[in-house]
Amino acid sequence: MSTEISRIRNFCIVAHIDHGKSTLADRMLELTHTVDVRAMRAQYLDRMDLERERGITIKAQAVRLFHEGYELNLIDTPGHVDFTYEVSRSLAACEGAILLVDAAQGLEAQTLANYHLARDAGLTIIPALNKIDLPAAEPAKRAEELAKLLGSDPAEILHVSAKTGEGVEDVLKAVIDRVPHPEGDLDAPVQALIFDSEFDTYRGVITYIRVKQGTLPSNATIKMFATHVTSEAEETGVMAPEATPVDALGPGEVGYLVTGLKDVHHAKVGDTITLAGKHGAAEPLPGYREPKPMVWSGLYPADGNDYSALREALDRLKLSDSALVYEPETSQALGFGFRVGFLGLLHMDIVRERLEREFDLELISTAPNVEFHVFRGTDEIVVHNPAEMPPGGDYDRVEEPVIYATIITPSTYLGAIFELCQARRGEMVDMQYLTPERVEVHYLLPLAEVVFDFFDQLKSKTRGFASLDYEPWGLQEAKLVRVDILLHGEPVDAFSSVVHRDKAYEYGKKMTERLKELIPRQLFDVAIQASIGSKVIARETVKAKRKDVLAKCYGGDITRKRKLLETQKKGKERMRRVGKVDVPQDAFIAALRVDEGAKKK
Amino acid sequence: MSAAAGIYVHIPFCLTRCGYCDFNAYAGLDGLKPRYLAALFREAELAAAGWAGTAFASVFLGGGTPTTMEPDDLRALLAHLRDRFDMTPDVEVTIEANPDTVTEASLSGLLDAGFARLSIGAQSFDPAVLRSLERIHQPTSVRAAVAAARRAGFRNLSLDLIYGANGESLESWRRTLDETVALGPEHVSAYALTIEPATALGREVAAGEVPGPDPDLQADMFLLACEVLDAAGYGHYEISNWARPGFECVHNLGYWERRPYVGLGAGAHGYRDDVRWWNIRPPETYMEKVESGDLPIGGSESLDPSDAYLEEVFLKLRILEGVPASWFDAGRYEPYVQSGLLIDDFGQLVPTERGMLLLNELVLGLTG
Numbered sequence: 001m002s003t004e005i006s007r008i009r010n011f012c013i014v015a016h017i018d019h020g021k022s023t024l025a026d027r028m029l030e031l032t033h034t035v036d037v038r039a040m041r042a043q044y045l046d047r048m049d050l051e052r053e054r055g056i057t058i059k060a061q062a063v064r065l066f067h068e069g070y071e072l073n074l075i076d077t078p079g080h081v082d083f084t085y086e087v088s089r090s091l092a093a094c095e096g097a098i099l100l101v102d103a104a105q106g107l108e109a110q111t112l113a114n115y116h117l118a119r120d121a122g123l124t125i126i127p128a129l130n131k132i133d134l135p136a137a138e139p140a141k142r143a144e145e146l147a148k149l150l151g152s153d154p155a156e157i158l159h160v161s162a163k164t165g166e167g168v169e170d171v172l173k174a175v176i177d178r179v180p181h182p183e184g185d186l187d188a189p190v191q192a193l194i195f196d197s198e199f200d201t202y203r204g205v206i207t208y209i210r211v212k213q214g215t216l217p218s219n220a221t222i223k224m225f226a227t228h229v230t231s232e233a234e235e236t237g238v239m240a241p242e243a244t245p246v247d248a249l250g251p252g253e254v255g256y257l258v259t260g261l262k263d264v265h266h267a268k269v270g271d272t273i274t275l276a277g278k279h280g281a282a283e284p285l286p287g288y289r290e291p292k293p294m295v296w297s298g299l300y301p302a303d304g305n306d307y308s309a310l311r312e313a314l315d316r317l318k319l320s321d322s323a324l325v326y327e328p329e330t331s332q333a334l335g336f337g338f339r340v341g342f343l344g345l346l347h348m349d350i351v352r353e354r355l356e357r358e359f360d361l362e363l364i365s366t367a368p369n370v371e372f373h374v375f376r377g378t379d380e381i382v383v384h385n386p387a388e389m390p391p392g393g394d395y396d397r398v399e400e401p402v403i404y405a406t407i408i409t410p411s412t413y414l415g416a417i418f419e420l421c422q423a424r425r426g427e428m429v430d431m432q433y434l435t436p437e438r439v440e441v442h443y444l445l446p447l448a449e450v451v452f453d454f455f456d457q458l459k460s461k462t463r464g465f466a467s468l469d470y471e472p473w474g475l476q477e478a479k480l481v482r483v484d485i486l487l488h489g490e491p492v493d494a495f496s497s498v499v500h501r502d503k504a505y506e507y508g509k510k511m512t513e514r515l516k517e518l519i520p521r522q523l524f525d526v527a528i529q530a531s532i533g534s535k536v537i538a539r540e541t542v543k544a545k546r547k548d549v550l551a552k553c554y555g556g557d558i559t560r561k562r563k564l565l566e567t568q569k570k571g572k573e574r575m576r577r578v579g580k581v582d583v584p585q586d587a588f589i590a591a592l593r594v595d596e597g598a599k600k601k
Numbered sequence: 602m603s604a605a606a607g608i609y610v611h612i613p614f615c616l617t618r619c620g621y622c623d624f625n626a627y628a629g630l631d632g633l634k635p636r637y638l639a640a641l642f643r644e645a646e647l648a649a650a651g652w653a654g655t656a657f658a659s660v661f662l663g664g665g666t667p668t669t670m671e672p673d674d675l676r677a678l679l680a681h682l683r684d685r686f687d688m689t690p691d692v693e694v695t696i697e698a699n700p701d702t703v704t705e706a707s708l709s710g711l712l713d714a715g716f717a718r719l720s721i722g723a724q725s726f727d728p729a730v731l732r733s734l735e736r737i738h739q740p741t742s743v744r745a746a747v748a749a750a751r752r753a754g755f756r757n758l759s760l761d762l763i764y765g766a767n768g769e770s771l772e773s774w775r776r777t778l779d780e781t782v783a784l785g786p787e788h789v790s791a792y793a794l795t796i797e798p799a800t801a802l803g804r805e806v807a808a809g810e811v812p813g814p815d816p817d818l819q820a821d822m823f824l825l826a827c828e829v830l831d832a833a834g835y836g837h838y839e840i841s842n843w844a845r846p847g848f849e850c851v852h853n854l855g856y857w858e859r860r861p862y863v864g865l866g867a868g869a870h871g872y873r874d875d876v877r878w879w880n881i882r883p884p885e886t887y888m889e890k891v892e893s894g895d896l897p898i899g900g901s902e903s904l905d906p907s908d909a910y911l912e913e914v915f916l917k918l919r920i921l922e923g924v925p926a927s928w929f930d931a932g933r934y935e936p937y938v939q940s941g942l943l944i945d946d947f948g949q950l951v952p953t954e955r956g957m958l959l960l961n962e963l964v965l966g967l968t969g
Contacts, residue, residue, distance in 0.1 A: 523940065523942075523959070523962060543817075545816075545959065545962070546816065546817055546820035546955075546958055546959070547793070547816045547817070547819055547820040547823070547958040547959065548816075548958070548959055548960070548961040548962055549840060549957060549958055549959065549960040549961055550795060550961075551792035551793040551794075551795055551840065551841045552792055552795070552841060553840075553856070553857070553916070553919060554853060554856055555609055555856050555862055555864060555869075555870045555871075555872065556864075556868070556869070556870040556879070558856065558870075558872075558877070558912060558916070559870075559877055559879075559902060561915065562908060562911055562912055562915070565911060565915060565961065565964055565965065566911070568961060568965055569965055569968075572965055
């Protein structure tokens with residue numbers, strides 16, 4: 001039984017991490033009796049264990065609530081900068097958005113960025129302050145800040161405590177009253193937007209869709225516009241919040257579709273589903289974009305024997321992660337592995353953690369890097385691994401990806417932010433005061449600088465108060481060079497890095513100094529050098545080892561001594577050899593941790 | 602079982618506990634001495650049954666500080682051991698002593714009882730180094746103990762030295778070596794200070810309160826010891842041991858040559874035919890077990906051929922004997938011969954002084 005289109009409301013919640021989006025969703029589920037109180041668990045909609053642990057939502061989800069005779073489809077959006085495109089597709093499935101802001105902390109960059117996305121998508125915005133029960137809450141001040149941003153009256157801003165439930169009823173009422181109902185023609189050719197898709201071991205690829213036009217019946221032969229794949233769909237349904245089959249999904253409705261596909265890459269987020277054959281729509285919905293990896297890293301099994309296990313694990317992950325791309329690569333130092341592309345640093349963390357946790361793999365990952373476009377004559381080479389970059393400037397120019405960053409900060413930290421962004425080759429675009437105390441700054445920054453512990457620096461320089469969001473801006477020429485690290489004259493490919501010319505020395509010095517601490521003394525002096533082409537820019541030496549023997553070895557010492565030797569022997573077997581130099585695996589891991597903390601939680 | 606065997610007797614009592622020491626030794630347990638002595642007697646009886654037909658070429662009383670026991674008790678103990686175990690006519694009997702625990706009279710008594718070899722824990726002649734090691738004696742006590750031993754008639758004296766303590770310089774070490782040579786002992790043991798994690802010093806180093814020894818300085822100190830002691834006519838017969846010809850320690854050579862030995866006392870180790878075992882470590886538990894009429898064995902291990910091989914290699918490389926080159930592929934040892942860590946002495950591989958310092962590397966490289 002389909003709901004009359006005028007009684008449907010599709011909306012989402014735009015909020016910063018920890019500002020209470022999931023808790024508000026939980027309250028809505030309770031208030032509308034969508035979930036039995038006994039079956040309720042915190043952050044009901046966050047399904048993956050990893051999501052619940054990290055307190056973030058990785059994949060969008062949709063749930064259908066009934067309230068006061070209205071069908072309310074709450075579309076959950078991913079709350080992280082890596083997933084901006086996914087957010088935009090979720091927004092495209094809605095007519096309204098609740099802009100949820102922590103009454104104590106105020107607006108954050110991510111919320112602002114997503115608000116802009118929502119506004120640009122033409123959504124009705126319902127501003128709401130959450131956590132008004134907190135002693136630190138400053139609802140009046142925050143309301144003013146929000147009102148200024150929205151150009152509205154502070155009185156229109158709702159006050160909510162998702163924790164206690166206060167004001168949640170008002171939010172639902174506002175959704176019904178203020179968000180326009182969807183529009184669409186019941187009999188038009190089907191156009192359904194995929195805003196999420198996932199792989200289920202039993203059912204294959206399941207997509208979450210918003211039907212824009214027409215009626216999508218269960219068991220239809222469907223067609224994907226972007227991938228030109230057709231399939232026999234098996235089921236349409238809605239999440240209420242568990243999967244509940246329905247006969248068809250009509251215009252304006254949100255639900256799921258069991259596609260009959262086996263590969264999630266055939267049903268990509270942003271693509272349009274229609275019916276195969278002559279009843280199909282002629283055009284897809286606008287806005288489809290191929291997922292584009294922004295950050296790359298080499299992943300290698302710590303134990304070389306696990307290479308095929310890693311391959312299988314990646315193949316499995318790929319079934320449920322359409323943004324994941326990878327290709328085999330070989331490193332002299334690390335053996336066989338893969339160069340893996342990610343949407344961003346969080347995505348990288350999640351993939352690595354899932355590989356280690358779900359597939360029981362121990363991994364070594366190289367420092368994350370961006371892709372570089374190298375131009376030589378009429379050739380353009382796209383480099384995903386610094387070691388592939390032509391050495392010593394053997395090219396006409398290099399371009400690197402640049403992002404458009406939004407930073408929101410208390411004004412007291414402006415100086416620190418200018419300094420950081422300048423050090424990171426940033427170029428300020430503009431700046432505006434949200435309130436006398438809070439500023440929104442926009443910068444163009446090379447992505448390579450952002451993946452290099454920028455988040456950490458930003459957080460530490462602003463005591464955690466500044467927030468950051470960014471979107472791809474384009475490519476820009478830069479004076480980049482490849483810095484190689486050599487051990488005893490042998491380059492270690494895993495340590496090669498592409499850095500700005502002005503920072504090459506700093507990088508070389510840091511790496512050589514770090515490696516000096518990590519590489520055990522050998523029987524000979526080991527030179528650790530950083531070079532650009534054939535020019536050495538930094539050098540350290542690990543002096544030859546002179547003594548390793550235990551002075552005493554009497555009757556009671558022999559067993560212990562033998563066991564020590566056996567342990568050392570095993571340790572030696574696990575060493576990786578670079579030319580003549582034995583390097584413990586831990587040294588690789590520790591040395592590559594230069595970018596430790598380049599993670600945004 | 603033809604090779605001459607040794608008897609090790611562990612005396613776990615000390616006047617004080619030194620910060621660097623991880624031996625099974627205790628201060629303040631003097632009240633246990635009579636009972637411990639009785640347990641040693643009893644254990645000797647229990648153990649001797651398993652060693653019928655074995656000729657013992659050495660007895661070594663170590664600790665702890667054996668000379669904290671009464672000379673008469675030590676005499677009775679040695680007599681008891683002679684009674685229970687077969688010994689060769691020229692059996693070497695060693696007792697360890699700390700300088701402050703001996704007098705001419707007590708030493709006369711020990712010599713008379715049959716303890717012909719005396720090993721004195723001198724450690725250093727630099728008062729600052731002794732303090733850093735938490736030794737309670739002064740350099741003068743070492744000189745006095747040596748003089749007393751000579752007057753008592755000892756002809757076989759060994760001095761134990763430790764180098765590389767916090768604050769010790771190469772110059773200070775040279776003075777210690779010179780003083781040692783001047784006292785003219787028959788035997789010198791010189792040990793690079795090793796930081797054991799389970800000691801007071803180990804914890805201080807781990808906590809960063811005290812710097813750990815500098816291995817390069819210790820290497821220089823080792824080479825200096827080789828130089829000074831060689832010039833004074835001492836033969837370098839094991840990594841940490843030097844002796845005038847004919848005064849090499851028979852007992853300790855037994856460990857490196859993998860001859861059998863029986864260990865008596867708390868925590869003492871025994872070895873025979875690729876089996877090693879060790880007694881219960883805490884003195885109280887050790888005594889209870891013996892008193893109930895059982896051998897106080899706390900654990901044992903049986904060496905498989907690869908364990909035995911590894912031990913053979915690393916123990917024999919410690920002594921001048923070395924190991925046969927034929928045990929290894931030439932590719933394994935030749936680089937070490939070329940780089941001057943090993944000498945190929947007509948088919949025996951013997952470490953050079955530099956090679957001795959890198960013995961772990963050699964053992965791992967040779968046995969792969």
